[in-house]
Amino acid sequence: MAPIPSSRPTPATTLLLRHSGSGIPEVSPARLDPSDRAGIRAHLDEHGFACVRGCLSQPELDRAEDLLWRHLEGVEEASQHMAQRRPIGWRRGQPATWLEGHGDGLMTSTTHCDSMWYVRSRPGVVDAFHAAYGTHDGSELVAAYDRMSVNLPTSSGNPAALRVAAATSQHGKFGVAQRMHTHVGQFYGPHFEGPEYYAIVPLFDMNRNTGATALVPGSHRKVREIEERWHRKWGREGGRQLSKEEKLQAAADLEPFERCGLTPCVTNIAAGDCVLFDTALFHGAYAAEDPTGQSGNGPDQLLRAIYILGMALSRLQTPTILEARREAYELDVFWPPTIGHAAFAEHIVAGKLEGQHEASLRHAAPPRDAAEGTLAKALQLALEGRKDARGALFPRIREFARAQPEVQRLIDPGRSDALRAPATGRCPAEP
Numbered sequence: 028m029a030p031i032p033s034s035r036p037t038p039a040t041t042l043l044l045r046h047s048g049s050g051i052p053e054v055s056p057a058r059l060d061p062s063d064r065a066g067i068r069a070h071l072d073e074h075g076f077a078c079v080r081g082c083l084s085q086p087e088l089d090r091a092e093d094l095l096w097r098h099l100e101g102v103e104e105a106s107q108h109m110a111q112r113r114p115i116g117w118r119r120g121q122p123a124t125w126l127e128g129h130g131d132g133l134m135t136s137t138t139h140c141d142s143m144w145y146v147r148s149r150p151g152v153v154d155a156f157h158a159a160y161g162t163h164d165g166s167e168l169v170a171a172y173d174r175m176s177v178n179l180p181t182s183s184g185n186p187a188a189l190r191v192a193a194a195t196s197q198h199g200k201f202g203v204a205q206r207m208h209t210h211v212g213q214f215y216g217p218h219f220e221g222p223e224y225y226a227i228v229p230l231f232d233m234n235r236n237t238g239a240t241a242l243v244p245g246s247h248r249k250v251r252e253i254e255e256r257w258h259r260k261w262g263r264e265g266g267r268q269l270s271k272e273e274k275l276q277a278a279a280d281l282e283p284f285e286r287c288g289l290t291p292c293v294t295n296i297a298a299g300d301c302v303l304f305d306t307a308l309f310h311g312a313y314a315a316e317d318p319t320g321q322s323g324n325g326p327d328q329l330l331r332a333i334y335i336l337g338m339a340l341s342r343l344q345t346p347t348i349l350e351a352r353r354e355a356y357e358l359d360v361f362w363p364p365t366i367g368h369a370a371f372a373e374h375i376v377a378g379k380l381e382g383q384h385e386a387s388l389r390h391a392a393p394p395r396d397a398a399e400g401t402l403a404k405a406l407q408l409a410l411e412g413r414k415d416a417r418g419a420l421f422p423r424i425r426e427f428a429r430a431q432p433e434v435q436r437l438i439d440p441g442r443s444d445a446l447r448a449p450a451t452g453r454c455p456a457e458p
Contacts, residue, residue: 042054042056042244043055044290047199047235049199049200049235049316050199050200050201050235050293050313050316051198051199051201051241051281051290051291051292051293051313052290052292052293053234053235053292053293053294053295054244054292054293054294054295055294055295055296056070056074056076056077056078056294056296056302057078058078058079058080058081058297059077059078059079061079061080061081061082061151061154061155061158063158064158064161067079067155067158067159067303068158068159068161071159071224071303071304071305073245074244075242075244075245075246075247075248075304075305075307075308076242076244076304076305076308077159077302077303077304078296078301078303079151079158079301079302079303080297080300081299081300082152082154082155082228082299082300082301083149083151083152083228083298083299084151084299085299087145087149087151087299088230088299090145091145091230092142092230092332094140094141094142094145095137095140095175095332096119097141097142098113098114098136098137098140098141098142099117099119099177100114100117100118101113101114101115101117103140103141105139105140105141105359105425106136108422108424109359109422109424110413110414110415110419110422111135111136111138111413112128112129112135112136112411112412112413112414113128113129113134113136114127114128114134114136115128116128120327120328121327122179122180122182122183122184122327123182123183123184125179125183125185126183126184126185129177130185130186130188131177131178131179131185131187131188131190131191132177132178132187132191132204132312133176134174134175134176134177135174135361135408135411135412136174137174137175137177138172138173138174138360138361138362139172139356139359139425142175143174143175143334144430144431144434146228146334147170147334147336147437148170148431148433148434148436148437151301152226152301153165153168153338153437156168156224156338158303159222159303160222160224160338160340162340165433165436165440166341166436166441167340167341167342167440168338168339168340168341168437169338169339169341169344169352169437169438169439169440170336170337170338170437170438171225171336171337171339171362172352172355172356172361172362172363173225173335173336173337173361173362173363173364174335174361175332175333175334176312176331176332176333177329177331177332178191178237178238178315178329178330178332179329179330180318180319180320180327180328180329180330181318181319181320182319182320182326182327188330191203191314191315191318192314192315192318194275196275196276196279197276197279198279199316200235200238200314200315200316201241201279201281201291201313202276202277202278202279202311203275203278203279203313203314204238204311204312204313204314205278205311205312206274206277207241207242207243207278207284207309207311208399209246209247209250209306209307209308209309209310210225210307210364210400211223211250211306211307212366212400213306213364213365213399213400214306214339214364214365214368215343215368216366216368217366221340221343222340223305223306223307224303224304224306224337225303225304225306225336225337226301226303226304226336226337226338227240227296227301227302227333227334227335227336228299228301228333228334228336229297229299229300229331229332229333229334230298230333230334231298231328231329231331231332232296232298232323233294233295233296233298233333234294234296234323235293235313235316236316236317236322236323237315237317237320237322237323237324237330237331238312238313238314238315238316238318238330238331239293239294239295239296239331240293240294240296240302240310240311240312240313240333241291241292241293241294241310241312241313242291242292242304242308242309242310242311243284243289243290243291243292243308243310244289245288245289246284246287246289246307246308246309247304247305247307249287249289250307250309252287253283253284253287253289253309256282256283257277257280260280260282260283261273261277261280278311284309291309293313301336306364315330315331318330337364338437341440344439345369345372347372347373347376348368348369348372349439349441349442350372350376351371351372351375351376352438352439353427353438353439353442354375354376356425356427357423357424357426357427358375358421358422358423359421359422359424360380360409360421361408361409362405362409363404363405363408363409364400365400365401365402365405366400366401366402367401367402370402371402371405371406374402374406378421380406380409380410380420380421427439427442
């Protein structure tokens with residue numbers, strides 16, 4: 028094992044790498060106690076990420092998995108009315124049924140599903156974000172509306188899963204599923220200098236065999252240098268698109284990181300741990316080295332499932348954004364990180380999510396070509412995969428007023444019943 032070089036002369040913490048002949052190194056980060064705020068902040072400051080252990084207990088993991096399968100099987104009440112593209116005909120333990128409605132990877136229909144809100148609102152997860160932000164009270168944070176990533180074993184025969192399983196890059200599975208990227212400046216604009224943190228919580232143990240999150244420790248300090256180098260190598264004049272082969276080579280290119288003294292690595296994380304990361308940290312998906320699932324959960328189980336979570340400071344939310352957050356919850360809107368955060372909120376409140384109502388977008392790039400972190404991209408992702416349901420692209424399928432207090436608090440603390448009455452002790456989606 029070799030230590031990761033740090034940009035500080037005396038690093039506060041140390042990470043050890045396990046090298047592999049088949050791809051990039053693997054790291055099992057220190058599993059920090061949720062009460063160790065100083066340790067969590069030290070890891071975030073030094074490496075750009077921190078692993079907080081046991082944010083979900085085993086009973087909570089079991090509950091989260093049961094709720095997820097209610098969504099995947101279409102038993103969940105809201106999923107029966109949603110316009111989102113979602114799994115059709117799936118049955119737990121029967122991978123041959125995992126074919127329709129979803130391929131492999133990011134699943135937008137999970138944005139507001141019961142399982143996602145259950146995990147978002149677990150005390151351990153909220154406490155991990157409190158440690159990162161230095162907050163204490165439940166009213167100080169609101170949840171981002173991101174989604175899950177669900178990966179399938181090859182036993183499913185799902186064409187998307189088979190394509191990923193068959194692909195390799197010059198560094199094994201690195202770059203196959205996703206190019207390394209950041210979310211820096213994509214919440215409150217490029218000039219916002221306050222803290223922004225994201226997180227993942229795996230439902231099952233994840234590692235290089237099952238597929239896992241890859242990241243580049245220390246890269247949150249060198250975003251500009253890395254991006255400039257990457258674009259010098261892979262940018263194309265006149266907007267020419269990279270070929271399929273070039274895209275894979277570019278996604279797996281280690282040189283922009285290595286020239287900065289940084290080492291991309293794939294994480295080995297226990298189920299229920301919460302990996303916090305600075306939104307400026309380069310990260311991405313590392314495809315499974317064993318896509319059969321034999322070395323993980325087994326061929327008749329999901330290969331990998333992670334909850335992609337974010338929380339922001341409540342004091343940054345305007346009245347319009349808070350109104351939009353309540354509306355987005357009811358209309359089942361995926362709210363991705365976007366520099367046009369306030370403008371996207373205005374579209375939600377105005378009921379104009381189709382995008383053509385926005386004059387400034389009339390001459391913008393086609394949605395498919397829209398840049399990440401733009402209003403146009405946010406609108407495209409909100410519309411992607413939707414179909415008319417009861418005559419509407421955005422039917423109202425749930426009510427904020429009926430949400431559990433802990434869920435209301437994470438949507439709009441000022442409107443939350445939890446701030447005005449004792450907690451009921453009930454969990455989201457429980458009868």
